[in-house]
Amino acid sequence: MKTLKSVACSAVMALCLMKASAQDARIPLNTPNYSKPRLFADLPEKMPLKIKDVESLLELSVGTPVNASLTAGFPLIGTIVSKSDPADPSVQSVVIRTNRNGSTFTFSRVTGIDGKISYIGRMFSKSGGDALEIANEGQGYVLRKKGVHELINE
Numbered sequence: 582m583k584t585l586k587s588v589a590c591s592a593v594m595a596l597c598l599m600k601a602s603a604q605d606a607r608i609p610l611n612t613p614n615y616s617k618p619r620l621f622a623d624l625p626e627k628m629p630l631k632i633k634d635v636e637s638l639l640e641l642s643v644g645t646p647v648n649a650s651l652t653a654g655f656p657l658i659g660t661i662v663s664k665s666d667p668a669d670p671s672v673q674s675v676v677i678r679t680n681r682n683g684s685t686f687t688f689s690r691v692t693g694i695d696g697k698i699s700y701i702g703r704m705f706s707k708s709g710g711d712a713l714e715i716a717n718e719g720q721g722y723v724l725r726k727k728g729v730h731e732l733i734n735e
Contacts, residue, residue: 617710620682621726628652630715630722632700635688639664639673647677652724657686665689682706688715705729 634649641647641661649657659679665672674689684706691699700722705712706729713724 615710615728617708617729619711620684620706620709621704621711621713624655624713624726627716627718627723627725628655630700630724632722635700635702636690638675638677638688639690641675655724659686679704682709684709 628651630652631650635651638647638649638661643661643664645661647657647659647661651657657677657679658681659677661675662678662685663674663676665674667673671692672689674687677686677688679686681704684704686702686704688702689700691701693699699717700715702715703712704714704724710729712727712729714727715722716725
């Protein structure tokens with residue numbers, strides 16, 4: 582009787598494992614569209630970011646036209662459309678609608694509780710196939726190219 586229970590229990594367990602959802606090879610619902618046009622094809626893979634110039638954007642008000650230099654040879658031209666709440670000094674952000682095919686540039690300065698400052702940001706358009714992301718590299722920050730599908734799910 583014990584042997585029969587053990588065999589039956591093992592058979593049920595094997596059946597459950599075979600039907601488990603982790604065993605299914607499902608195709609994702611939304612596969613990335615790799616045929617979207619590249620908005621930043623004319624730029625190198627990574628470029629050193631001019632932090633002082635970008636930080637000055639945090640002082641501007643909503644609706645202000647922007648003409649700044651993110652890196653050497655890459656101007657940021659557009660209009661500030663949103664800013665973070667000035668009451669929170671730990672995070673300061675700005676959102677700029679650019680003239681590069683309707684892309685949006687977001688930039689944030691984050692101050693940790695230890696007083697250390699870090700920067701994050703992206704520039705992309707959902708109609709484009711590539712994007713730029715701010716990344717910490719060594720002693721400074723760079724603008725690095727990425728695919729839009731790496732940053733957002735469509």
